[in-house]
Amino acid sequence: MSLVIVGSLAFDTIETPWERRERIVGGSGTYCSLAASFFTRPKIVGVVGRDFPPAVLKLFKARGIDTEGLEVRPGKTFHWEGRYGYDPNQRETIRTDINVYDGYRPSIPISYRTADIVFLANIDPGLQEDIIHQVRRPRLVAMDTMNHWIRSMPETIWHVLKKVDILFANDEEVRMLTEEPNLIKAGKKILAAGPRLVVTKKGEHGALVFGRRLVFGVLALPCEDVVDPTGAGDTFAGGFLGYLDKVRRFGHPEIRRAAVYGSVLASFTIEDFGIDRLKTLTRREIEARFRRFKKLVSF
Amino acid sequence: MSLVIVGSLAFDTIETPWERRERIVGGSGTYCSLAASFFTRPKIVGVVGRDFPPAVLKLFKARGIDTEGLEVRPGKTFHWEGRYGYDPNQRETIRTDINVYDGYRPSIPISYRTADIVFLANIDPGLQEDIIHQVRRPRLVAMDTMNHWIRSMPETIWHVLKKVDILFANDEEVRMLTEEPNLIKAGKKILAAGPRLVVTKKGEHGALVFGRRLVFGVLALPCEDVVDPTGAGDTFAGGFLGYLDKVRRFGHPEIRRAAVYGSVLASFTIEDFGIDRLKTLTRREIEARFRRFKKLVSF
8 A cells, every 4th residue: 555645844943831942843744754654655745945954854764755756946944933832732823934835736746646545734725636636546535724724715625525535633623614613513514525534633632533433532642741742633644544554444443543543643742842752763662652542541 | 338429409590502591400419419329329418498399309319319418498599500602611600699508517417427438529628628527437538629619728628638539620620729731740739639539520521530550531422412511520420439339349440430430421411401311311321321432432
């Protein structure tokens, strides 16, 4: 199987109540592909500027990530600056410099076009639809989105959803998109539009996987020191889809375990700034934590 | 075994975005003892006015609830009025008429004094301490509290906690009491003060049970129609403690199941106004839902 991830590669400037980090490597595609790389060999699509650290490109290679779809362009890498409060679920965007993403239109390399799973991380929903058309009959298409697009182009999102199997979004986004405060009712509205699964991410409260005949809840592992919540959602999606790509089956038992692996991976990401924790993470640590998740909810 | 519940019996006037109900029967002691009555024969302590409906006293008897500790006084029953927003976790108190609770000092009947489990539902923490002294060496003392007491008499609460085994509180209250936004750190602070278990209720996000060598998370069952969230927390505590009283063991496996039964009972309470759903509830429905909770988190 193969998994194509279309997302952003970025520099993030992050401020928490305890610490500030300037221009560390982030981006939805970065988190997602690193997380997926523990299960499969994801193929990444995105663009970076010449200032993007070669060490991270090396890290991608070392982790088996295919970077043929990664363009390096003159100019600066996308930059996002944000600030978290004491509640890590609350964040504020301070600035966004889209830089090399200005006018960028993702092009899927020929070698990627037979992908079994395509993940459209949070980008312009118009571009997301465009990408779906570039890929030849994938078995599974998943997408993420964010409040910015839900506010500015909701019709486009509803249109793209017709062609998508899984929507990943956080609870606030699901409520905003459907104009429905109840997550089950909201989930039903989304399923009615096309997807067969809605994965609602709820930060420290875990995630809810909702399908026509499936309701599965996964808790977030209670964490004493959330160092940096950035990328937790993208890591979740990467772990989820990387696991499905590995096991090649999309039945309910696989989807349940995929959601737990997503949560496991995300629980590591938030333990350090940016991708630092993912750099040193091992399969053995992942499996040990998977067992902790099991114990957390067993009765 | 036997379980003594000291709590309020009340009339509640409740407004949700969809409906308003005037002066329906509620109160922490009412919800808690009805929930516990599905597992054991709880003994209730509280006071009502002459306006309290005899039908509810009959219901208590029919459900095996011992009402020897329930005083009927001249005057009016305690009355609370509150309003919920679209987010059922958000509520606003509009008025409180303490009525017959004015100057009331709970007195534990002789026949209750050898109770194995004592639950001090949300009342003045000074009274809670007073009650602990009236009971002879219970195996387990649990308490609840609320933001009002945390703001006005935090030292008294910390003092009572020394004599308590389990604290039930919602996440906002746990954070407020410990002045610690992280629930694990907050839990550790509370354990250091005496209790061996902190049960943090998180409304639609479930509950977290935290002990020295135990972290257990229980999800709330996703619910499409939350009719009235009033009493969910007290129902949770009633199901939890009623189950423990029934099984007579307080080990980790029993505590995990107790938390699930608490969550199961609460999931019924919110399906209708006040105690209406608890009136018709059966053991068979409880067991069926217990299995749904299992399926919800199984992987």
